[in-house]
Amino acid sequence: MTIINEKAYKILENSIVKNAVSHFYIFHGPKNVGKKKLAYIFSKLLLCDDESNPNTSCDSCPSCKKIDEQKHFDILHVDSKLVVEGLDENKSDQIRLPHVEEISRQANLGPFMSKYKIFIVDEAEKLNNEASNAFLKLLEEPPSSTIFLFLVNDLTSVYPTIISRAQKINVLEIGKEEMKDYILENYDLDDLKIDQIINFSLGKIEVAETLSSDPSLLDNYFESYERFFEFCNSNISTRMELSQKFSTRFRTDRNAIYQELNLWIDFCNILINNSYQNDQNSLFSNNLLDLFEVKQINLFIFEIIKSISNLRSNANSRLVFDVLSLNLPFTKEESAI
Numbered sequence: 322m323t324i325i326n327e328k329a330y331k332i333l334e335n336s337i338v339k340n341a342v343s344h345f346y347i348f349h350g351p352k353n354v355g356k357k358k359l360a361y362i363f364s365k366l367l368l369c370d371d372e373s374n375p376n377t378s379c380d381s382c383p384s385c386k387k388i389d390e391q392k393h394f395d396i397l398h399v400d401s402k403l404v405v406e407g408l409d410e411n412k413s414d415q416i417r418l419p420h421v422e423e424i425s426r427q428a429n430l431g432p433f434m435s436k437y438k439i440f441i442v443d444e445a446e447k448l449n450n451e452a453s454n455a456f457l458k459l460l461e462e463p464p465s466s467t468i469f470l471f472l473v474n475d476l477t478s479v480y481p482t483i484i485s486r487a488q489k490i491n492v493l494e495i496g497k498e499e500m501k502d503y504i505l506e507n508y509d510l511d512d513l514k515i516d517q518i519i520n521f522s523l524g525k526i527e528v529a530e531t532l533s534s535d536p537s538l539l540d541n542y543f544e545s546y547e548r549f550f551e552f553c554n555s556n557i558s559t560r561m562e563l564s565q566k567f568s569t570r571f572r573t574d575r576n577a578i579y580q581e582l583n584l585w586i587d588f589c590n591i592l593i594n595n596s597y598q599n600d601q602n603s604l605f606s607n608n609l610l611d612l613f614e615v616k617q618i619n620l621f622i623f624e625i626i627k628s629i630s631n632l633r634s635n636a637n638s639r640l641v642f643d644v645l646s647l648n649l650p651f652t653k654e655e656s657a658i
């Protein structure tokens with residue numbers, strides 16, 4: 322089995338070997354980098370029933386199997402969407418006090434059948450103030466045999482007092498070779514597809530898994546890239562026409578536009594990475610690097626992030642896309658017109 326995020330994994334494995342398992346961990350790193358996957362791998366190490374090899378997981382005992390099916394009684398997966406008592410549905414996208422009250426209630430019951438009760442809190446930066454304070458209280462006297470695993474994309478959004486109480490595990494993007502081994506081992510795909518997936522996933526294992534399970538998604542990525550290329554390679558009047566289209570789309574399906582803009586940032590990162598690594602094999606037949614310099618592509622990222630942030634703060638979408646049209650660098654040819 323290829324172990325991904327090996328450095329983080331080793332730290333966790335060591336804590337078990339040395340009998341020094343902490344009751345509170347924060348796994349932090351970019352979105353989709355594999356924090357959730359690592360949390361379940363660690364849970365398996367902790368809960369595996371096979372005592373003959375205490376520092377590994379067997380993948381075949383009832384406990385390991387239940388974890389793979391995400392049905393283990395002693396693991397509670399908490400996110401802002403979890404329905405708990407006192408919270409019929411959560412419209413706020415925050416993790417709120419009733420969530421922490423549920424964690425506390427279950428933690429005090431202790432594990433049903435295992436050595437530990439594990440709480441995996443996904444996107445824990447979404448704990449609101451009330452929930453954060455309640456969680457800090459819970460940490461003051463954590464019920465025994467309880468392990469809290471916080472998965473955090475953005476550490477700066479978490480209470481510093483909470484951060485200071487946790488053992489922090491940095492989960493990083495993985496390298497291209499490691500990614501290739503992992504895909505080869507787990508999926509049956511041809512070389513071209515594997516290469517495309519490695520490029521698009523930017524070291525993020527969860528993106529690679531999604532694309533490997535459904536390679537037809539790659540078509541959407543390429544279509545989005547073509548729209549991006551067209552937008553960048555246009556003169557101002559064409560950009561303004563496209564701007565109108567995007568803003569109309571935004572009014573009917575804002576998530577699609579957020580997704581699109583985030584993909585555009587990914588494309589820029591792919592292009593920049595490939596240029597630094599002198600990667601000649603181009604993922605895209607229309608290569609923006611033939612038209613722009615790397616520092617201009619960096620500027621694209623900055624402008625797109627600004628647009629996303631303005632859209633999120635409810636700026637007029639037409640205005641946002643018009644500004645983006647004006648601020649993105651033009652090709653030499655177009656700027657000469």
Ligand SMILES: [Zn+2]
Nearest residue numbers: 369379382385
């Ligand atoms: Zn097992």
